[in-house]
């Protein structure tokens with residue numbers, strides 16, 4: 021087996037997987053299958069929620085313990101999660117109401133917001149976590165797969 | 169903000185700073201369009217016409233310069249956690265200096281006399297210098313982390329070389345400096361500006377943002393890590409070759425030119441391939457802007473390979489790539505920034521009972537598509553203008569229209585932002 025994956029690798033890959041779930045939702049004008057859009061939107065939201073819960077419950081607490089200086093940045097990441105959750109709710113509402121124009125507009129706004137958030141985590145916070153948590157990091161990362 | 173070993177995840181700069189640059193930039197593209205409308209016959213007939221030189225610098229210094237600085241102010245804090253130091257004075261000064269610089273350079277090159285040229289060159293050089301210093305300083309402070317923008321210093325260095333050469337050319341034109349083989353120096357200046365700055369900037373930013381925003385597979389590692397530095401070295405070689413005697417210099421320059429053409433060609437082909445294989449299939453104005461710009465880039469490479477005219481190449485690179493890609497980017501970045509600042513306000517006020525307008529409400533997609541169509545038509549007519557000047561005039565008019573329509577969309581986005589912000593604040597004051 022290869023080296024256990026780092027936090028940066030595991031969570032970056034999870035970011036991409038979530039991105040793909042959102043971009044796979046397709047609207048086809050009048051022929052849009054809304055029940056399916058609702059299901060796919062829920063699947064995307066569940067994946068995002070799993071990722072956030074991993075960060076907030078599994079990753080950030082030990083990181084804040086070993087590196088108290090990281091508490092500012094993790095707090096900001098939690099705030100971002102809150103902002104993203106607001107849009108996830110809006111997206112689900114647009115799907116439920118079969119509002120195509122709003123769905124597309126919210127989906128794109130959400131996509132940009134998530135990219136902005138992910139860029140900060142991937143470029144700064146995850147590398148910091150890998151350094152600060154050293155060996156423990158890989159064990160933590162492995163726990164993402166066990167979450168549901 | 170300071171304590172975490174320089175680790176700063178603070179928010180991007182105040183909205184008015186990038187907006188100021190983004191809302192001024194299209195005016196310079198519009199001015200270039202008007203110049204073409206007025207003098208298409210001479211602009212397109214030869215790159216050496218005063219109007220061609222003026223239009224070139226309206227686009228590069230005025231439009232591209234402002235868009236690049238505005239976007240960098242915004243992206244550096246996000247991508248590498250590195251805010252630009254003294255961002256407000258820096259942004260204000262660069263905005264003013266590039267504005268005066270582009271205007272002065274254009275007026276001077278158009279035959280307005282030595283003073284506008286001298287003042288324009290000095291202010292443009294100062295503006296770019298301050299911008300580069302601020303951006304490089306921010307990157308240097310963040311050098312130990314943030315792998316995101318590893319290649320970013322190279323286009324900035326290329327810009328500095330282009331600016332330094334531009335300053336030398338200006339001194340030569342003013343008769344304050346004797347430059348033998350002036351033509352070689354102009355060509356080097358143009359190469360560092362177009363391939364070094366514009367080309368490497370598109371490459372460095374592209375390999376970062378295309379996979380994220382269009383949800384495509386990543387670029388191959390050699391493109392992300394090596395292609396930029398390789399092309400930069402090729403430009404350095406080209407510069408040195410100009411100092412050699414012709415017998416040695418010309419073949420070397422040919423070889424390095426081929427390397428540059430192949431490198432940018434490969435980037436364009438890869439980008440189109442990745443975008444075709446991305447998960448995000450929605451074809452919108454920005455994606456179409458990318459396709460058009462990559463097609464123009466391939467056209468320029470082909471033109472080079474077939475020994476086509478430099479006027480054709482310049483047009484494809486300056487308008488096809490240099491106006492198209494930044495326009496496509498502005499169509500997204502401005503509504504997103506407006507939305508982002510609105511939502512931050514909403515969170516701060518705790519007003520989740522109110523809905524804020526999403527990106528497409530701030531900047532309607534239909535308007536964006538019309539912008540793309542105007543731009544594409546402008547490019548086609550300008551290309552046709554190389555054969556028949558009257559088409560060039562139409563192309564100039566379309567270029568100006570595309571820029572003004574872009575401006576209208578951006579202003580619309582900003583004013584919807586203000587209206588929504590007022591609603592958030594007044595209703596929250598009323599209900600406590």
Ligand code: HEM
Pocket residue numbers: 214215216220221224225228229273288289290292293296330331334335337338341354357358360361362365366
């Ligand atoms: C401080 C900034 C700059 C100054 C002072 C400057 C000045 C000049 C001057 C004096 C010339 C030659 C005019 C002649 O031969 O009559 C020139 C040509 C040119 N410059 Fe600049 N320039 C500046 C920035 C740039 C930038 C950033 C670009 C970016 C692409 C650029 C692109 C070009 C091109 C392509 C030409 C050749 C035009 C042609 O071949 O038709 N310049 N510049």
Ligand SMILES: [Fe+2]
Pocket residue numbers: 072075097101137141
């Ligand atoms: Fe997160």
Ligand SMILES: [Fe+2]
Pocket residue numbers: 031035071075138141
């Ligand atoms: Fe994350």
